[in-house]
Amino acid sequence: MEKPAQTQYPIHPLLRQRFSTVIFDGDRPVEAEKIGSLLEAARWASSCFNEQPWRFLVATKADAAAYGKMLDCLMETNQTWAKNAYILMISVGKQRFTRNDNPNPYGMYDVGQALTSLTIQAEALGLRVHQMGGFDKDKARDRYKIPAGFEPAAAVAIGYPGDITTAPEALQEREQTPRSRKPFAEIVFTGTWENPYF
Helix, strand or coil: CCCCCCCCCCCCHHHHHCCCCCCECCCCCCCHHHHHHHHHHHHCCCCHHHCCCEEEEEEECCCHHHHHHHHCCECHHHHHHHCCCCEEEEEEEECECCCCCCECCCHHHHHHHHHHHHHHHHHHCCCEEEEECCECHHHHHHHCCCCCCEEEEEEEEEECECCHHHCCHHHHHHHHCCCCCCCHHHHCEECEEEEECC
């Protein structure tokens, strides 16, 4: 299914077509080369002082035990659809600069940039990405022995899009919900706060 963004100004087709699907093809594996490309795109994202604070825990359906371990970290409502994604990930951000051990207030921002790069690379490869806040950070920290100084950021489901007609009705309705964004007047200002740029 496609539901391109209805933009006021032209944007790149990969950005326009991206959306967070809840319907994945649970039977189609993602090729190892493509998984490498996704992580390569994330690795080359920009970051403050080139700190590269991102870390990624990855599980695929090729290893059922590892996949189940990560799936169990997701909230139940997310498990219902994410279980069909071939790849599950948890992104993690390093909280302090390596260079001087000072707090890095941009660390999680940079993790987000890395995930954006990964997401656009996924679109270019015919894959879809759904990022989630709905996961148990404490469970992830415990199960994966995430050390102090690192903070779980988001869970991620990645895979080939599935056939909407094979999904449960509730997921079909969710998938077909129109996309929307706040108008420029609410998010882009000039001169003073809430003075619209456009």
